[in-house]
Amino acid sequence: MRYVYLLLLYICYVASNGDKEDEIEYRKRRIIEQLMNTRPVLLPGYQLVTRHVGIDVFMYRSYRTVAVVFYPVTNDLSDARFTFQCEELHLNNIGSCSPKEVVIHLKQGSYPAVNPDGYNFPKTFVNPVLREEPIHTIELLSNGTNLTYSIPNPKPGIWYALAYIKWQDPRAQKVEQQGLVADCHTIWYTDLQHKVEESSVLINCYTSLNVNYATLPALYKCKAKDNIEPIILELNVINTTISSANITVRVQSESPPTKDDYLIYCAFDPTLNNTQIINFHTHPTAMHFIYLDIIEGNTSDIANCESYDLKNFEENQNRSLTDLMRDDTDRFFTFAYGLPTTDLLDMTSLVNVTSSEIRVLRFDVNQFIDIGGSLVIEASLLMSAGYYGGYKRELLKGSLLGFTEDNQFFKVVVCLSVGHASIPLQSGQCRFNDRVTQALFVLNSTDSDSIYDKIIIPYPEAGLWYVTIRLFCDSVVCPCPTSIDGTKYYVQTEKGDEDFSTFSNVTRNGETDCNATVLLSLTSGSCISGKCSNNGNCALNTFSGLVMSYCSCSAGYGGWDCSDDSRVDSHAYMLVSIFLLTLSNLLFLFSIYVATIRLYYVANGMKTHGSHHN
Incomplete structure (x- = not known):
């Protein structure tokens, strides 16, 4: 009989919960229908x-x-x-x-x-x-x-x-009883x-463009070729006698330029010269928009279009572009890129660079299928056998490698951009037209702490990514005392002193031509290289067909890789909490004792406290 009661109780419970779920679903569906209407x-x-x-x-x-x-x-x-x-x-x-x-x-x-x-x-x-x-x-x-x-x-x-x-x-939220x-x-x-935008006119950027002064403002668009060469835009202005106002030129890739968002912004006077040549770096294969307008008054706060001439692009002449090879696996967001090779066991690239060229490497991050992980980029200078495994310099007392007649000082600047290739600068920055940003890596052979670097990019943007590598020789980057005329460097005769007290009067010229090898690794994985330190698990969030990886952290730990322990409770606090929780359970012993002596429990079928008296 007891089992029949339990069965009926279970059926009633399921039915009541079913009714509640149906009511909740009905209310939710009704409001959603209102939104859809x-x-x-x-x-x-x-x-x-x-x-x-x-x-x-x-x-x-x-x-x-x-x-x-x-x-x-x-x-x-x-x-x-x-x-x-x-x-x-x-x-x-x-x-x-x-x-x-x-x-x-x-x-x-x-x-x-x-x-x-x-x-x-x-x-x-x-x-x-x-x-x-x-x-x-x-x-x-x-x-x-x-x-x-x-x-x-x-x-x-x-x-x-x-x-x-x-x-x-x-921890600050109050606990509420559901229901x-x-x-x-x-x-x-x-x-x-x-x-x-219906006003743009499709043109060819690589041929001269005739512009009627009377029709300005005007918006043009053209598609860049699949290379890293700058566009040489030639503007021929007619009807320049209508007004003496200057013409402004704004260029932007993929979308029309705005007052604050552009690749270049300059002005010129068409009455002085009705032919203006403007050079600018592009986003390869992308559509570029050119907006021409008239501006009255002073233009001293705007760059002169004459400054965008070929002289500023001389350093661009020795750039080489290489498309990297993709190595895929069967796991979410797990892939790597490297130089084209038949060695499938190692995707670490050995990139040989010289001071006379700029190496540009390109790889593609696919939409939807690649963006949910983290992109890891590592770079290191490949040094001599005295460096540990190519990652550490020879062990000296000081922080600098001994500057001798054999040891060269050099610096490698690495830039990373999406959609375009930047120019690495000696200052450790990257330039793209008028925009100057901080370099991704600055690898310096003089310091073991800076010959290797690593960066992680969570949820990388889809598109073509460009890694640009440039080498600078010790003629411009050596941190050494120089002779009076500054053209030669003193040679260190003994190793280890940072105050240069062991430098002799022997000098040598700084090298203007040098070469080096950069170890480059481009990999992707879920979370942080497929894991979340030792304090969490890597999981996937699938929402409306979109997938992203994330770290599910253990109690108290936080951050992208579950390595932040700033909110973890102390061991003493956790021990006290467990002790108090255990003591609170002891209060039930009195209730159990009373229920036992008064027979407040089910026994012998359905026998209870009420049935034990005759």
Whole structure:
């Protein structure tokens, strides 16, 4: 008989839970249908491209709890308008749902790499703020209010939005009993509308362009060839007698230029010379937009187009481009790139460089299938046998390698860019037209700590990546005392002293021609090389067909690789917590004792306390 009661109890429990789940599903489906029936307001000239309805948004705990969607952005757009709306689903009749703070990150080319929980990025990570594609951050409340975010002249490709409820420290949140409080779920609606730029004229950048002064402003576009040579743009201006105002030239790749976003920006006076030649570096194979306009008044704060002549591109003449070979595996986001070779056992590339050339290496990160992992780039100078395994210099007392008649000092500057190749500079920076950025690596043969370097790029952008390597000889980089005229360096006769007290009067000329070998490794893997230190597990988040890897950390640990222990409780605190929890369980002994002596338990079928008295 007891089993019959248990069976009936189980059936009632399942039925009640089933009814509750059906009610929750019905309420959720009804609100989603209301959202789907809502027609977005289209502005004149805009077209609805895509929308996502009824996406669940959760409190941020790790990348396991984020919601991700993507938007296709086409070419020749003058504006992209992203609409966001969040609201609360109240799935029971208890209490009410308060609006929550929802954060949305928007980025072109790959998933936004952010740390909402405040953990620091590992030291080997490239700072996401310094990456070429910026992260747009939008915050809104889940109160059903629409929010529109507009991006003028957006770069074409796939844009990704990552959404979550604003992070709160779980240690500061109160514990609530499920079923006794309001059951609230946050859902997200988003769409994309765009406006096409119809005024651009397709031209050939490699031939002269006739420009009618009377028709300015004008927007032209042309496609660059698949090489790293600069474009020599020749402008022939007619009808220059209409006005004496100068002409400004803005150039941008893949999208029309704006006031703040361009490859080059210069001005020239067509009345002085109606033919103007402008040289600029390009994004190979990409469409480039050229915007010509008239400007009145003083142009002293704008670069003169005469400065973009061939003299600034002499260093570009000895650049060589090599496409790297891809080595794939059957695991998520696990691949490597190296110089074309038949040696399939080692993808580490030995790149030979000389001071008279710039080596440019190119590899491709594929959309969707490659962007969910982390790209690891390592580089080292291959030194003599005195260096340990090619990674450490010979052991000396001082911090510098002995400067002798045989030992050369040299420096290698390595640049990394997406979509274009930069020019490494002696200063340890990289230049692309007017833009100067910090180099990825500066490898210096004088210091064992700087002949090797490593960087990790989480969620790399899809597209063509360029690694540019340039060698500088000791004639310009030697940290040595020089003779009076500065043309020769004193030779060190004894090893080890940093104060150069052992330098003799013997001098030699600094070398202007030198060569070196750089060990280069380009690999990708889930999480951080497939693991999360020793304090977490590497997992995959699959959301709407998109896949990204993330680290699921053990209690207290955090960060991208679970190596941050700043919030781990001390051993003493954990021992006290366990001890107090154990003591709290001892309080049940009294209840057990009372229940036992009063027979408050089921025994002998259905015999209870009520049936033991005659």
